[in-house]
Amino acid sequence: MSGTDNFEAVVKERRTEAVAEFHEDKTLIKRFQHALHSAPSLVPLIVLMVSILLFAGLVGTRFFSAATLTLILQQVQLVGIVAAAQTLVIMTAGIDLSVGAIAVLSSVVMGQFAFRYGIPVPLAVLCGLGVGTALGTINGWLVAVMKLPPFIVTLGTWQIILATNFLYSANETIRAQDIEDRAPLLQFFASTFKIGADENGRGGATFTFGVIFMILLIAVLSYALRSTAWGRHVYAVGDDPDAAQLSGVNVRGTLISVYALSGLICAFAGWALIGRIGSVSPTSGAELNIQSITAVVIGGISLFGGRGSIWGALFGALIVGVFSLGLRLLGVDPQWTFFFIGLLIIVAVAVDQWIRKVAA
Amino acid sequence: MKKLLAGSALAVIAMSGAAAAQEGTSACLITKTETNPFFVKMREGAEAKAAELGITLNAYAGREDGDHESQVQAIETCIANGASGILIAASDTAAIVDSVQAARDAGLLVIALDTPLNPIDAADATFATDNFQAGLLIGQWAAATLGDATADAKIAFLDLDVSQPTVDVLRDQGFMQGFGIDTKDAAVIGDEDDPRIVGHDVTQGNEEGGRRAMENLLATNPDINVVYTINEPSAAGAYQALQAIGRESDVLIVSVDGGCPGVQNVQDGVIGATSQQYPLQMAALGVEAIAQFAADGTLPEPTEGKDFYDTGVALVTGAPVDGVESISVEEGLELCWG
Numbered sequence: 001m002s003g004t005d006n007f008e009a010v011v012k013e014r015r016t017e018a019v020a021e022f023h024e025d026k027t028l029i030k031r032f033q034h035a036l037h038s039a040p041s042l043v044p045l046i047v048l049m050v051s052i053l054l055f056a057g058l059v060g061t062r063f064f065s066a067a068t069l070t071l072i073l074q075q076v077q078l079v080g081i082v083a084a085a086q087t088l089v090i091m092t093a094g095i096d097l098s099v100g101a102i103a104v105l106s107s108v109v110m111g112q113f114a115f116r117y118g119i120p121v122p123l124a125v126l127c128g129l130g131v132g133t134a135l136g137t138i139n140g141w142l143v144a145v146m147k148l149p150p151f152i153v154t155l156g157t158w159q160i161i162l163a164t165n166f167l168y169s170a171n172e173t174i175r176a177q178d179i180e181d182r183a184p185l186l187q188f189f190a191s192t193f194k195i196g197a198d199e200n201g202r203g204g205a206t207f208t209f210g211v212i213f214m215i216l217l218i219a220v221l222s223y224a225l226r227s228t229a230w231g232r233h234v235y236a237v238g239d240d241p242d243a244a245q246l247s248g249v250n251v252r253g254t255l256i257s258v259y260a261l262s263g264l265i266c267a268f269a270g271w272a273l274i275g276r277i278g279s280v281s282p283t284s285g286a287e288l289n290i291q292s293i294t295a296v297v298i299g300g301i302s303l304f305g306g307r308g309s310i311w312g313a314l315f316g317a318l319i320v321g322v323f324s325l326g327l328r329l330l331g332v333d334p335q336w337t338f339f340f341i342g343l344l345i346i347v348a349v350a351v352d353q354w355i356r357k358v359a360a
Numbered sequence: 361m362k363k364l365l366a367g368s369a370l371a372v373i374a375m376s377g378a379a380a381a382q383e384g385t386s387a388c389l390i391t392k393t394e395t396n397p398f399f400v401k402m403r404e405g406a407e408a409k410a411a412e413l414g415i416t417l418n419a420y421a422g423r424e425d426g427d428h429e430s431q432v433q434a435i436e437t438c439i440a441n442g443a444s445g446i447l448i449a450a451s452d453t454a455a456i457v458d459s460v461q462a463a464r465d466a467g468l469l470v471i472a473l474d475t476p477l478n479p480i481d482a483a484d485a486t487f488a489t490d491n492f493q494a495g496l497l498i499g500q501w502a503a504a505t506l507g508d509a510t511a512d513a514k515i516a517f518l519d520l521d522v523s524q525p526t527v528d529v530l531r532d533q534g535f536m537q538g539f540g541i542d543t544k545d546a547a548v549i550g551d552e553d554d555p556r557i558v559g560h561d562v563t564q565g566n567e568e569g570g571r572r573a574m575e576n577l578l579a580t581n582p583d584i585n586v587v588y589t590i591n592e593p594s595a596a597g598a599y600q601a602l603q604a605i606g607r608e609s610d611v612l613i614v615s616v617d618g619g620c621p622g623v624q625n626v627q628d629g630v631i632g633a634t635s636q637q638y639p640l641q642m643a644a645l646g647v648e649a650i651a652q653f654a655a656d657g658t659l660p661e662p663t664e665g666k667d668f669y670d671t672g673v674a675l676v677t678g679a680p681v682d683g684v685e686s687i688s689v690e691e692g693l694e695l696c697w698g
Binding site: 068167171172276278281284324334 | 393394395396397400522550559561562565566567568570571572575576577579580593596597599600603604621624625628630
């Protein structure tokens, strides 16, 4: 009896044989993998730097100048802003196909309210921002309360919003010259300031308010995601909604707030769109949804939710911008741009999978 | 141009005489989308003419540009309805051919509007803008406006799409011929080696694409002084890019389309000249041709020397030049669409 029931002694005695344990290989690659795991926007940042240096070498100063590099910022501002919205949604393991449509409809509402109904311009802008937020909230309600898959919900609302956009606007463009005369506030995001331009105002670094808005927006969202309760809830919901629910996170409220905020950001993108093209055009921005998802994926944000940094989305958008302009300056057929972007997407997802294998 | 419009008018009179008041005749109009002002105008033209001739018009459209399936369904509906003829602005000019053949086999007259089918003789007739001519006119105008500076012009080409659709090639190469550039193979954009060409970029035919393409080409060569654009929205975008670097007043922009915002941009000096096309005319002539066909089986004849019926194109500019026929901005505004 004493031989078989001697459990206490076994516990008290120090076990002599070795237990199975994780052996961490501290090779350079493993360390690198770990670094990437803890700072997910590092990969796109490295790729961005390498591609800038690559094109600087291939094209020379026509590419590597303050004017051209800030031009890339201007060209990606819309995708960058929308990608910030897309990132929030993708963090929750969702996807938003309606972002471009919301942006365009919001810009049309701002323009038509001001021109068709003669509403004061600041109020028309507020109405446009309100429409964007409302549309986002509808997406969020369908996803969080009706429990419909985000892909399906936004596939539907994308079509509905785009159709509404064309029906409401009758596909009529409001010309840039008319907006300049009567509603310059609509072109607010086109205002620029220059650093290092010559006396004719040419060359040098040019920053539009749209670009500055994009960078500020991402900085604010980055802080919110990292350092506020709401931000941590967004990550938690994306990582595992059931676990988040059990830990006391209001999953439903968080989801709706994410989609609503995404809609608001898209409405700002619509405002920036007016600044960018000067006019209010219902046919613009049709590909923003795909472009923003591309930026997010290249930016190393996991489509499965719960992981990634919003700066990655900006870097992703910039990588696409650098490739587009760099290849154009080399005089290459524009098809090659799409070829390389496709390649980048696949590489980005492959790298994401590799990083995921890290034992955290 | 005026001659051509007058010719069309004569044809109209000749046709409408025979086609007066036909009870029970019906025609179909199938366009690419209901949202593009170009097709809205086309539909207005067809409806007005159908009402005048006392025939029934049923209009169908795809949901978006490139929506082929809806157009096939529309053709099937028209055959089932016993229509006398179909006017179609095809989204997919090659894929639609089988359905068109089925309609012709069923005894319907099929007229392609705006865009020729591929092959062009898959339809009984084609009523369209001569897009090569449209490009030629703005090319000639740009060359005449520059005068001696033509020899060292720096030209940017803002095209439609990387897939080089027919309309893209015709306008682009037409401009080159008008400007005096050797086009090499006139069926391909980009095989030219004239040093005056700074480059080609694509715009998707909208403002955002126009601005981006212009920025890209300006980064390649900031001395661009002539800009060819596929249509007026892309021209408006290009103007924004030029304005951003303070060069909007010393660059010549030319375009094609003749939509009302575009013609207003000619008035405001944004666009130097644009070639205007006439969707209303296309559709009205098409309805007449169907009425004629229903009355006595006459098939519409193509314009002499071309394999389609040319519905006319006119150069709209506030600064006419010798040797290139043009109409004034005021006339352009009266005739514009959208």
